[in-house]
Amino acid sequence: MxxxxxxxxxxxxxxxxxxxxxxxxxxxxxxxxxxxxxxxxxxxxxxxxxxxxxxxxxxxxxxxxxxxxxxxxxxxxxxxxSRKMPYREYRGLLSKPYMDLLSYEVAASIVRSFEPLVIPGLLQIEEYTRATSLAFAPHLTGDRLDRAVEARLQRQELLDSEHRPEFFFIIDEAAIHRWTGGPGVMKSQLLHLKEMATRPGISIQIVPFSVGAHVGLQGSFVLLEFNGEMDDILYLEKTSGDSVFSDDTEATSRYLETFWALEAQAPREDLPHLIDRAIDGMNGVPEARPSVEVSVEA
Structure with a gap:
């Protein structure tokens, strides 16, 4: 850990x-x-x-x-x-902003994450992680791919830590309908998501298609709080690789309000039904059917 x-x-x-x-x-x-x-x-x-x-x-x-x-x-x-670098063995495989995010997550008291395109990294099963890693970095093969997947799964150990943060995840419904890794992998991923939503200290909500256009479609973000020991931090991930952090109070407050607005549009009790509906849509689909994969790190 x-x-x-x-x-x-x-x-x-x-x-x-x-x-x-x-x-x-x-x-x-x-x-x-x-x-x-x-x-x-x-x-x-x-x-x-x-x-x-x-x-x-x-x-x-x-x-x-x-x-x-x-x-x-x-x-x-x-x-x-400040000179002890975690995940040192994965330097060169993971971007510096992503490695910084891993450090911030461990120290945070509350982590709020919104994802419009993919399942959040902390909630991914190994096969889904491998598929998104390939989509994000198709040049990764063999041992380098295995190590990249290993690093991302190691991050999930935080979910079982005695002193883990409180996690709030919001996902757009589009993410649960994208057949990342194929329908078989996606079914397993969605069942895992459903199980994770029952764990204490982990809240998972899905913004349904019926909401229409919403403020979260501007992109993914992560908000981290630190029990007053540090200023809150906003992480904005960009697929182009120029992900950024900000502790500007105005920015973190604005995104916190955005997160609360999304929470109001995503009733917790709707999650099982939305996941079951997505799984039903994959039933009978041949496993070989290709899928379009989009990936971000958080």
């Missing part, structure tokens, strides 16, 4: 360092001059784009007037943890 990695610790460290600098009444330019750094170095550290060595951190904290050993140890531990 992965533990909160560098991306989470680095974000916490940057937040604490900015607070400490503000409390000391110093600007970034003033600190850079005192440390004999280029201003861009401090800017990158406070943006969480790079780590910071323990020696640099000690000197920086001295400039901020932080000499209490307990506070020093807290900052130093954040700095050390």
């Amino acid at each position: 992965a533990t909160p990695g560098a991306v989470v610790q680095r974000r916490q460290l940057r937040t604490e360092l900015k607070k400490a600098r503000t409390k000391a009444g110093l600007t970034q330019l003033e600190v850079a001059a005192r440390m004999d750094w280029s201003p861009s170095k401090l800017i990158r550290i406070e943006a969480g784009q790079v780590g910071i060595s323990t020696n640099d951190l000690r000197a920086l904290l001295h400039e901020y007037g932080i000499n209490d050993q307990q506070r020093l140890d807290y900052f130093l531990e954040l700095a050390r943890a």
Whole structure:
């Protein structure tokens, strides 16, 4: 099971360092001059784009007037943890934004996810994951494909963790009618989805076709909350590979309202019926019938 990695610790460290600098009444330019750094170095550290060595951190904290050993140890531990990369063995197979998402999920208290096209990655069975991996990265073959699938399934260990977040998933009905991997795989996937919806701490809702056009059709997104330890984070995935994170309060609030609006359009009690209807539509269909597959990572 992965533990909160560098991306989470680095974000916490940057937040604490900015607070400490503000409390000391110093600007970034003033600190850079005192440390004999280029201003861009401090800017990158406070943006969480790079780590910071323990020696640099000690000197920086001295400039901020932080000499209490307990506070020093807290900052130093954040700095050390910020260099420990989870899923290191899968670098080169998984995009950096996706690896960052895995770290954020482990540290979150609540995860809200909306998907208009595919079943969310945390709820996928292995065959479905393999089919979407091939669709998203057709160049993956052999061992590289197996390792990519392994990484995505490893992510699901979080669902069985004692300290897992509370999960809320909303899926557009289109996702349960797309025969990803063929009708046989899709039937198994939908039965798995139905079972997962009965687990405590996991909410799954489906926005039915009868709703018509809705705000969620703009694209998938994930919202992560952290019990006040960090700002809420919004993850916007782009199939072109330029997925982005944002902790802008206005953006996270707007997407939270969007999620609540989608929840209101997707009654929980309708999920079994919608899944059964999708499975009935596949009955009698030859397994060899081709399917069109679209994939995203989250």
